[in-house]
Amino acid sequence: MNKNKESGKQVQNIKVNDSNSNKNKELQKLVQNNKHFEFLSSGKIKCLLTHHEILPTLQEFNNYLNGKSYKNAVENDIDFTQFEPYIVQHKTDKNKLFCNLTRQNISKKKSVVLKHVNGKRYKYYLSKYLEEQAKEEQENQQENQEDEGQNELEELNNLVNEAEQQEQPQKQKNGILKGGKKINKKKFKQQKEEKIEVEEEIQSKQKKQQQDGKQVKKLKNKQQNAQVE
Incomplete structure (x- = not known):
């Protein structure tokens, strides 16, 4: 047993x-x-x-x-920083988060946060924000491209002006005007002579008018003297 x-x-x-x-x-x-x-x-x-x-x-x-x-x-075993910058730590309440898109306070719990980010309201404001960001970025790129184009144009103009200034004395020696046209010396001489002739003709007419004026004045004086006698 x-x-x-x-x-x-x-x-x-x-x-x-x-x-x-x-x-x-x-x-x-x-x-x-x-x-x-x-x-x-x-x-x-x-x-x-x-x-x-x-x-x-x-x-x-x-x-x-x-x-x-x-x-x-x-x-609460979740890294809430993954939702930044849209969802951040609440400034005064350590147990809450704050959504910068919907302007809402959110309980600092995994299920609550996931429900919020999967909601229609959050997704709507997120898509709007991303659209605005993309539009702003596109406008900035366009402005930068325009500025770059303007700068390139100004640099090109400066180079052209510098080249013209350097070439101008030589052009003048070779009988070339600032506008880029060659001087026709024969035609230039003819125009100069015509100008002198016109000026001489004008001076001649002015002298003649002065002489005629003196003669008219003499005749008037004679007439006045004859009437007095």
């Missing part, structure tokens, strides 16, 4: 040990496959989100996974 009891206890211990071994293996697998947990040197399990330490048993671990503290931590 005693031998049978001892053998029965040994079998039960073996089963318990096997069960514990299986549980330990399952626990190790769960911890290794979850990026939020790690084993400490003390044997305990640490949650990297909440920094909470858990006893290394399958039951304790499962209880913590289903607890409110861990669920809230997972809910």
